[in-house]
Amino acid sequence: MEELDRARLLRTLATLVRDVGWxxxxxxxxxxxxxxxxxxxxxxxxxxxxxxxxxxxxxxxxxxxxxxxxxxxxxxxxxxxxxxxxxxxxxxxxxxxxxxxxxxxxxxxxxxxxxxxxxxxxxxALADFSDADLDACARVLGVVNAALERFDRELREAEEPNR
Incomplete structure (x- = not known):
């Protein structure tokens, strides 16, 4: 995959994750x-x-x-x-x-x-997706969640001395 296509796909995923949150x-x-x-x-x-x-x-x-x-x-x-x-x-x-x-x-x-x-x-909504598709989606959401949790933890740790 071209780097530009990958960057666009990553932005799309980030937007979708944000939209799910909202x-x-x-x-x-x-x-x-x-x-x-x-x-x-x-x-x-x-x-x-x-x-x-x-x-x-x-x-x-x-x-x-x-x-x-x-x-x-x-x-x-x-x-x-x-x-x-x-x-x-x-x-x-x-x-x-x-x-x-x-x-x-x-x-x-x-x-x-x-x-x-x-x-x-x-x-x-998910009925037409294969088990392999759903497994890939679960893996993606799992690592995105882990990244969010890590970011949150790092922010909290950085704020600790200020509390």
């Missing part, structure tokens, strides 16, 4: 709005869900660090999510003094109701 953020805001939540609450809910799904539930302090918010701001968000039935607090299994955040059944139900149509749209 579209995802808009959908997240719509979900938050439909549930009477703040956008920060949705970010917290997403992080709690991902950690719970991975079998590593977050503490309030870990959630605050992950979202780069103060513990007080996260406490307010968690209180709102708890009151709405989206999450619940539980004693940690390794250290009973800690409290971890778990994704509640109400959270699962409303997320499933809201996001299932999007899942169907994704499945329909």
């Amino acid at each position: 579209s995802s953020e808009r959908v997240g805001h719509s979900f938050a709005s439909s549930q009477g939540l703040h956008p920060t609450d949705f970010r917290a809910l997403t992080a709690i869900y991902a950690a719970d799904l991975a079998g590593s539930p977050l503490t309030v302090r870990e959630l605050a660090a992950q979202l780069d918010l103060t513990p007080a701001a996260i406490t307010y968000a968690v209180d709102r999510l708890t009151e709405a039935g989206h999450v619940w607090r539980e004693r940690g299994t390794r250290d009973r003094r800690t409290v971890v955040l778990r994704f509640g059944e109400h959270g699962h139900r409303v997320a499933r109701d809201f996001f299932t149509p999007l899942g169907h749209l994704h499945a329909d």
